[in-house]
Amino acid sequence: MDDGGREVARARHCCNEIIITGAAMNSMTPKLVVEGLTHYYPDEYTGESVHALEDINLELYEGELVSVVGPSGCGKSTLLNILAGLLPYKIGTASVDGNVIHGPGPDRGVVFQEHAILPWRTVAKNIGHGLEIRRVPQAEREKRVQEFIDLVGLTGFEDKFPHELSGGMKQRCQVARTLCSDPVVMLMDEPFAAVDAQTRITLQEELNRIAMATHKTILFITHSVEEAAFLADRCLVFSARPGRLKEIVKIDIPREQRNWTNMNDNAIFISARDRILASVREEVSIAVEE
């Protein structure tokens, strides 16, 4: 970590080594493992086979926040959909806590980009939805729901319907809903892409605080390099299509120090951000040339 705390590697040559280093640092077994995941899907209009992902290998350890960035169309959303169990895959394996993924399940919570909370449920009923599905008794459910309402700062909005909330509040509600089900891994698909810039900054700081408080294992997909560098312990850079794991950038900043007032002066953050940005831009230019 002498080099500004970042760790840079060309994926095809030494990615595996980096993952091993990660494992050595963290002796626990990984929560999420992806091995040799390759994916093709038929194009919606032409029907041609699109090569979306190529030999993806990654491991997520408990309490770790890993972000995925890459040029658009690099398959990062495809990866998330496969991990969420919403997209069947054939080549390679993906498993959570040792269980191979075969479809959606409550061990993986997803925070979607769009406003995915149900408009016909109040904030409290939305947040408690996962527990309701699992038939958790009402008293316990209400207690847990209140805990997460307070955690994401929606106190006082329990009985509001989603259309009465701002965009940022809807996403807080979604984060709370996912957390309340207590998944092993939380998958976030560009969750702050649709909110305005001011709100986004606040939500990023909030998520950092929540990650600290709940110690959740999070895979965070984003197209914003700044966001990735601000939030992640490790940032995975994907290549242009077909998506390969091109580079892993480590960002070794304690969570307590991560807020937007400090970060802009933080040398580790700046170098990590610039490194990720350079790497992504390289891929974007390849994608454009094609």
Added chain:
Amino acid sequence: MTTAVGNLSIAVQRRFGRQRLRKIILGSIPFAVMIAIWHANTVFDWLPPVFIPPIGDVWEAIFFLQEDCAGFVALVMLDNSCLITTHVFSSIGRVILAAIVGLPLGIAFGILCGMSRTLSKFLEPVGVFANSISGIAWIPLAIVWFGVGWVTTLFIMLNTIFWLMFFNSMLGVRSVAKVYEESVLTMGGSRWDVIKQVYLPGAMPSIITGMRMSMGFGWRALIAAEMIGGDSGLGFMIFTSAAEFKIEEVFLGVIFISIIFMATDKYLLAPLEKWTVERWGLVWRPT
């Protein structure tokens, strides 16, 4: 004097609310004009009472038809001596029966077809086929099959209600954003959870439109069916009274039909819409 009128007007506005009062008054004007013209016809003798009866005669027809009614029990038992109430109740009864059977069936099949492309490919053509034949066109066939009576009228109504409800629910389900379904699945929800918690409420705007439409068209189909294939009900009453040149009874029947439908829409379907889709913010409504 002016202050008294002013005070009264303010009191009335407070009681009902300005906007609501405006709505009621504006909505009543066409009816008031119609009634005025109707009354003017009697006063100035433009058309003879055989074509347009005096308002008083229509009002009196209620009591005339109800003349032989032997009290409350006979009224509830739909005794043939209580003519007007028996006709009204038998029409309403058929509507309720058709709604209880037809609406849930149409919603259920519509949701299933909205979910499954295969099933919708299987049922949609039949639906288009059935919808192309207007409800009344079935009447002759229904009379042959079921004879004159309530089965025929029920069949005609069900035919109308079911298919309208089917198409509306199906389109409603298809318009529900996929992400809602995905979010319930990723929380460990089953297919059944998705139906109950996503498709049904998500399709609610369409379902309620479907209910309003199918009740409107069903009610019209019922009147037509009763005229030709019924042995009681308002349609039957209108038809038989017209044959006997009792024009005031025809007018009475028509007025009853509209009042009953307006009441159903206002006190049943509109509140349902307010309680669901408006509360959930699924429709925008000018205030």
